[in-house]
Amino acid sequence: FNILVLNGPNLNMLGKREPTIYGAQNLDEIVTGLNEKASQQNVALSHLQSNAEHELIDAIHQSLNKIDYIIINPAAYTHTSVALRDALLAVNIPFVEVHLSNVHVRESFRHQSYLSDVAQGVICGLGPKGYEFALDYAIDSLSAQKN
Numbered sequence: 001f002n003i004l005v006l007n008g009p010n011l012n013m014l015g016k017r018e019p020t021i022y023g024a025q026n027l028d029e030i031v032t033g034l035n036e037k038a039s040q041q042n043v044a045l046s047h048l049q050s051n052a053e054h055e056l057i058d059a060i061h062q063s064l065n066k067i068d069y070i071i072i073n074p075a076a077y078t079h080t081s082v083a084l085r086d087a088l089l090a091v092n093i094p095f096v097e098v099h100l101s102n103v104h105v106r107e108s109f110r111h112q113s114y115l116s117d118v119a120q121g122v123i124c125g126l127g128p129k130g131y132e133f134a135l136d137y138a139i140d141s142l143s144a145q146k147n
């Protein structure tokens with residue numbers, strides 16, 4: 001299976017950025033963990049972090065006919081980006097939306113997501129584990145389709 005992990009703006013600052021909210025692990029450590037999990041299960045994992053909305057959109061477009069599943073932490077674009085929503089709908093690739101923090105206990109502007117109602121599922125508040133759970137789910141769901 002080919003699985004793409006996308007991380008939106010400011011997630012390159014993980015580890016340094018508001019550690020009481022986002023934890024001490026940096027993005028490299030998180031992605032290394034995911035790669036280990038993926039390689040044990042015959043999954044080709046690709047990853048992109050970008051602070052630019054159009055780069056995330058381009059990566060989604062390029063996924064067409066190549067990527068079976070997307071795991072995305074859209075970061076602040078969650079709450080603003082109709083364009084990311086439309087890109088995901090355009091390629092029609094199933095995805096899980098992940099947030100490190102529990103957005104529902106934070107500012108009210110974080111309670112709105114342009115992606116949640118078109119996602120297969122949403123994981124928030126579980127820190128970096130959320131990405132791992134999403135990866136497990138993606139693999140299970142793709143394996144079930146194959147059989």
Ligand code: DQA
Nearest residue numbers: 010074075076099100101110
């Ligand atoms: C976030 C939550 C968003 O509200 C915020 O803008 C982020 C990170 C999270 O992972 O908890 O940048 O997506």
